Amino acid sequence: LVQPGEWVSIVGPSGTGKSTIAKILCGTEHPDGGTLAWNGTPLYDGKGRYAPKMHRCIQLVPQQPYASLDPLQCAQDAVAEPLCAHRLVKNTRQARERARELLLSVGLEEELLHRRPGELSGGQAQPVAIARAIVDDPGIILADEPMSAIDVAARIQILDTFAAIRAATS
Numbered sequence: 001l002v003q004p005g006e007w008v009s010i011v012g013p014s015g016t017g018k019s020t021i022a023k024i025l026c027g028t029e030h031p032d033g034g035t036l037a038w039n040g041t042p043l044y045d046g047k048g049r050y051a052p053k054m055h056r057c058i059q060l061v062p063q064q065p066y067a068s069l070d071p072l073q074c075a076q077d078a079v080a081e082p083l084c085a086h087r088l089v090k091n092t093r094q095a096r097e098r099a100r101e102l103l104l105s106v107g108l109e110e111e112l113l114h115r116r117p118g119e120l121s122g123g124q125a126q127p128v129a130i131a132r133a134i135v136d137d138p139g140i141i142l143a144d145e146p147m148s149a150i151d152v153a154a155r156i157q158i159l160d161t162f163a164a165i166r167a168a169t170s
Helices: 018-025 052-056 075-085 092-105 122-134 152-169
Strands: 058-061 140-143
Touching (some): 018 058, 018 140, 058 122, 140 152
Parallel strands (some): 058 140
């Protein structure tokens, strides 16, 4: 049982299923068996389908941020897109402003908001992936080795970002 505000780590050697567990929890892969629930609601129905409302409750920050970002979208638009898709804002202008706020709150510098993923370093792209993951204020954020591909200075920034998110929701 994971309590609100609690950090849980799954540790093990490469190939032991850590990423697979994260993908099962966020619905991008299906479990072979067993039961998973969040706040008493099963993540999968009796037919193995992921419960649609769970997509907003559980979000994944991938190991490789570039894989989750559209190479044609700038950072601000990448975060604005789920705000519009989930109808969390009234219009595109509000989505872009909220996306700007989120990106700045996770440590992306203002001058990087209009850059595409290919124009960002790993340490700059990871905050974009984090901002996308928190647009819905999820109950669970799954971070799949979010610091494996970035330098030490960027790792400190990412840890600070997660600590600030935790503090804001606790």
